[in-house]
Amino acid sequence: MSEFSIIENYFQGRSFQRRDVALGIGDDCAITDIPEGQSLAVTTDTLVNGIHFPESTPPILVAQKAVAVNLSDLAAMGAEPAWLSLSLSIPEHDEQWLHEFSLGIQQMSEYYSVQLIGGDTVKGPLSITITAHGFIPKDQALTRSRAKPGDLLYVSGSLGDAALGLDICKGLVHAHPSHKNFALDRLNNPSPRVLVGTMLRRIASSCIDVSDGMLSDLKHILYASQCGALVHVDKLPLSHAMTQTVSAEQAYQYALNGGDDYELLFTVPESLKGQLELALVNANVSATCIGQIAGLNEKLRLTLDGEAYTTEINGYDHFEEECSE
């Protein structure tokens, strides 16, 4: 079966269909329209077998994660997802695998109302590259560069679960089956915080998604905003599965340096704290204040129960770190 028929057979017409797509899969390009007054947000992420997901991950979860990590980047800008382009490298033409993978793409497409508008398929080691497109009202994008000293630092959901899941899958940590399932689900099936992102548009001063580890991603905000920060380690949001599986000290390490959380880390001016809390309640979303932005000369400081806390900042570097079951 040729490249052409792989895309045609498995992906064409099988995603959510949007009115702003004049022409989808099947020509040299897709043709799309942007609503007036909106900018376009564009992001690209590649997942490689054995590095970004364990070898044995079911194809439906691979597809879901590939879409999710891209939607998470859109969420971090406050953008509303619209379209996906897919490049799939597969070692052989495996009908069952392709069927299940395309089902995963379809489910994400329908859940988030995004349309798959094009793609390419090549023979090679399993990897998936997605370019995701979204809309954001002009001049409302949540960048990394506008945090100010005094802004409160928040994170959505809980931290470190995916890294815990990775260590469970590697056999380095043993967990109760229900905690194991929770942590593996957080690793393999992350939920991009799309709603939180759009909700933060006129509230947050800066935002990033936590993909490399909270501290590592916080450093991107601090670098781009030329600020320092104080983080209260005892306030880090930890899941029940986390606190029941490892010691407090290990949990802090997962929460500070674990990758693949896909939560949003954002800063909010103190004057907008009330507005944020109202919005969180309305959207039924949890976010925790974990610290405060400081001046550049105060650098990045951590405290635990009021005492200085020291840790290495180990950004989760996919390029150097391999995971295989």
Place this chain on the structure above:
Amino acid sequence: MSEFSIIENYFQGRSFQRRDVALGIGDDCAITDIPEGQSLAVTTDTLVNGIHFPESTPPILVAQKAVAVNLSDLAAMGAEPAWLSLSLSIPEHDEQWLHEFSLGIQQMSEYYSVQLIGGDTVKGPLSITITAHGFIPKDQALTRSRAKPGDLLYVSGSLGDAALGLDICKGLVHAHPSHKNFALDRLNNPSPRVLVGTMLRRIASSCIDVSDGMLSDLKHILYASQCGALVHVDKLPLSHAMTQTVSAEQAYQYALNGGDDYELLFTVPESLKGQLELALVNANVSATCIGQIAGLNEKLRLTLDGEAYTTEINGYDHFEEECSE
């Protein structure tokens, strides 16, 4: 060196800078703006080492080809190129390779006034995925589906040179050094027909770029437009290098079935023939009339000097065909 610093160090700020890019490389997404009245054309193409380019191809040419094949898809829709997203899979962090590759991206970016707006770098076998974005006035996209019986069939430039180059590089064909250089240059450094594409906007009834082989790509037009066609094999445009290197029969085969030409194959209503010829002269571009669109029941017929000509249609299928030097 981490993913983060590879993108920052080799690509950020090193491409043509456009005013419609509000935010380029360095945040979770790029933020861009589309001019009023324009639609967005989006295309994705992946090149794999040893399949889409020979193993020994210099990195600067790999970069140029990866950009060119994507701009060729934009050209085939009549779109004006604007932005590129890049995903690069590389086996190791090779500074020299990355330097030369980024130089190739930079040169294409400057030549075609496109900006690299984002990217991802992963460790893996060498492959390059680019998503290219361009603008096209609303409702003027050149699709595959609007050819009509009676329309004249044209192709830009010359056909088959890249396939000849591939066979020369495989040692299957011997050529005079100057012809070899010409054919290898057509293989490794194709020129996307961006100007021709935009020029054809109000003239061509359908258009496709020749990437899989002329006949194979013509079939895409015929299928999408529900038409047949008559092609005059003796009228196929052949380069001097082609006619001096192989027999006429071999040359026809390269021209009919060779891949990677990245010329534009398009149809023009007879009533617009004069307008087309004027536009070609003004743009200093060559295109050759090689046949005519017919009714669906006439299927695809070939003639050579007025006699029926038969050939197999071997679409150049990257997925099944490997090239290695």
